[in-house]
Amino acid sequence: MVNKMKQITKENHVEEAEATIACHECDLLISLPELEFGQTASCPRCNHLLTRRFLGAHNRILALSISAFIFLLFALPFPFISFTSQGKEFVISFADSIVNMALMDFFSIAILILFTTLLIPGACLLALIYVLISLQRKRLMPYTHQLLQIVFILVDWNMAEIFLVAILVSFIKVSSLASVFLGLSFWSYVFFIICLIASLSLLDRYQIWQKVKQHD
Numbered sequence: 001m002v003n004k005m006k007q008i009t010k011e012n013h014v015e016e017a018e019a020t021i022a023c024h025e026c027d028l029l030i031s032l033p034e035l036e037f038g039q040t041a042s043c044p045r046c047n048h049l050l051t052r053r054f055l056g057a058h059n060r061i062l063a064l065s066i067s068a069f070i071f072l073l074f075a076l077p078f079p080f081i082s083f084t085s086q087g088k089e090f091v092i093s094f095a096d097s098i099v100n101m102a103l104m105d106f107f108s109i110a111i112l113i114l115f116t117t118l119l120i121p122g123a124c125l126l127a128l129i130y131v132l133i134s135l136q137r138k139r140l141m142p143y144t145h146q147l148l149q150i151v152f153i154l155v156d157w158n159m160a161e162i163f164l165v166a167i168l169v170s171f172i173k174v175s176s177l178a179s180v181f182l183g184l185s186f187w188s189y190v191f192f193i194i195c196l197i198a199s200l201s202l203l204d205r206y207q208i209w210q211k212v213k214q215h216d
């Protein structure tokens with residue numbers, strides 16, 4: 001469907017069933033009709049994007065989230081990065097990078113990396129998958145509301161892509177000193193981030209909460 005832009009204004013929101021939404025930028029309360037697929041709604045005062053509705057968004061988010069979680073699991077057991085220097089080969093797994101950080105007395109940073117690059121995105125994906133499977137059923141499964149709230153809290157703490165950028169910077173630095181090879185886990189982690197970003201870019205807070213309310 002063509003991505004038709006629609007600015008929701010105070011004049012055109014009276015015909016259909018409406019819901020009230022507060023603008024995150026200026027706190028303006030806006031009555032919003034149900035959008036058609038491909039439409040977006042912006043705040044009439046500050047033009048902040050309020051919500052957008054894509055055709056089949058929740059099915060696509062579910063597929064991408066499951067893929068992202070599988071790629072995240074594959075990023076754990078295999079070599080993440082390996083390099084040879086002076087005839088010796090060093091192989092580092094994802095877990096090694098965190099454990100080595102802790103062994104070098106950067107314990108708090110190791111914990112931060114563990115949570116923001118592995119546990120938080122993993123928990124966020126599992127919660128999102130649960131919510132979306134729940135929405136596909138006729139009745140919501142238990143704790144759907146709570147898990148959706150947790151998803152939106154955890155999303156802000158995900159820093160997986162920042163971790164990857166840091167790895168790439170290190171890769172460039174080390175590659176001038178040694179022969180560096182990117183392992184299967186590294187590529188799994190790259191695909192995990194691609195799927196995660198694609199999934200979260202389709203996730204619309206207002207639309208998914210509306211869907212949850214429909215199933216209540």
Ligand SMILES: [Zn+2]
Binds near residue numbers: 023025
């Ligand atoms: Zn606004």
